[in-house]
Amino acid sequence: MATAMTARTITLTAVALAAAAVAVSGCSARPGTDAQQPSGPTWSTQATSPSPTSGSRLVLPPVSPITPSPGRVGTPSTVPPAPPAPDTSTATFADPVVVARAWMTQWCAMDYREPINHNVERASVFATPAGKAADLAAGDSPATYRSVVEQKLTNRCDKVTAEVSPEAPHGPNQVYVVLTADRTQLAADTPFQVLPVITTRSVIRQADGRWLVDVHVEAG
Structure with a gap:
């Protein structure tokens, strides 16, 4: 598991060129849903999930998200641990912010020793x-997964933050959560x-009362 995700893989020989693009990426070596182009504002507060295409093209008004730590090129002093096993207790799904943080913790991190797109599977x-x-x-x-394995690429994430966007429309069954993290x-x-890393996600209350993270939406 960004405002505009464009980088697909990151090589050690192209770090300087790729840094700006990957700064907002969210999946493994290639960015995730945040690369969708907006088509215009459409809002839904239904409990059912929109389709991947229509949902990803929602456009939020300008937001003032939490500011992630600035990117820094070089050798980090510490490396965050691998994500823990997903906490699927009832309390996690009772709050849209809590479930969004749990999702981001899994989605942001990947390891070349895992199967393809395993970060998405873990977060699912x-x-x-x-x-x-x-x-x-x-x-x-x-x-791209072969390239990840060949280069032995891994992402580890910490400093995960989440907050409901106050500028975006919201209702009892749908909110928009701004998520950030530092990716090593x-x-x-x-x-x-x-x-x-930064991404804004629609979070939707399901018919059974659980909050679940939906598709990325653009803010702008």
Whole structure:
């Protein structure tokens, strides 16, 4: 598992060129659903999930999100641990911010030793079917995944924050949550840079009362 995600893979020989693009990425070596282009404002407060295409093209008004830590190129002093096992207790799904943080913790991190798009699969316990489908569609392809494995790329994330966007429309069954994290990138288990990650997600209350993370939406 950004405002505009454009980088697909990050190589050690292209760190300086890729840093700006990956600063807002959210999936493994390739960014996730945040690369969608907006088509115009459309709002829904229904409890059912929108389709991956229509949901990803929602456009939020300008927001004032939490500011992630500035990216810094170089060797980080510490490396965050791998994400813990997903907490699927009832309390996690009772609050849109809590479930969004749980989702981001899983989605932001990846490891070349995991199966393709395993970060999306890990996070899917907190996601709607549409949210998962959109992230898988925008995740690594077999070709980019081979590059990830060949370069032994890993992402570890910490400083995860989440807050409901006060500027966006919201209702009893749908809110928009701004999420940020610091992503430490490693090659062959050696850290080489830390970059900020930011994404805004629709979070929808399901018919059974659980809040689940839906597709990325643009803010602007």
